[in-house]
Amino acid sequence: MSSQESQAPPTTTRRKFMQTVIATLGGIITAGFAIPAVGYVVGPALQEKVEAWFQVGTASKIPVGEPTLLKISIERKSGWIVDTQEHAYYVYTEDGQNYQAVSNVCTHLGCRVRWIEDQEIFFCPCHNASFAKNGDVLDGPPPRPLDKAELKIEDDQIYIKGG
Known part of the structure; x- marks a missing residue:
């Protein structure tokens, strides 16, 4: 073999x-x-979280001492899904130079608050909560003040940080 x-x-x-x-x-x-x-x-x-500044209005159109409601729409994309979120903020100034912004969403249950001019409070109709002009809780069940938004002014335009 x-x-x-x-x-x-x-x-x-x-x-x-x-x-x-x-x-x-x-x-x-x-x-x-x-x-x-x-x-x-x-x-x-x-994924990198992107935070952007959104233009919401013109600073010279905000009356001194009176909060003004400004709204923005933010479009978010996640894969194939496009979601548009609506946000609203009350922007106010006491001196025409320094501006602040507070969310119009109550921190208790997420209801929308509104400015009551003659009482100078933000009022939440869901549980009769009230907030001071700066967003601090005055009365009711909310666990914390209204959320404050970071803002900046450039060329008389108001930008709010979101992301």
């Missing part, structure tokens, strides 16, 4: 073939679930 005849090619048994096919398919299915799951968990940590 020659050396070529003594070394017959190894034959794959039906059992070994099926084990290989099942293990390969199991690996492919597992990877199909694992890769998106890892992306879902790790993805938000890798």
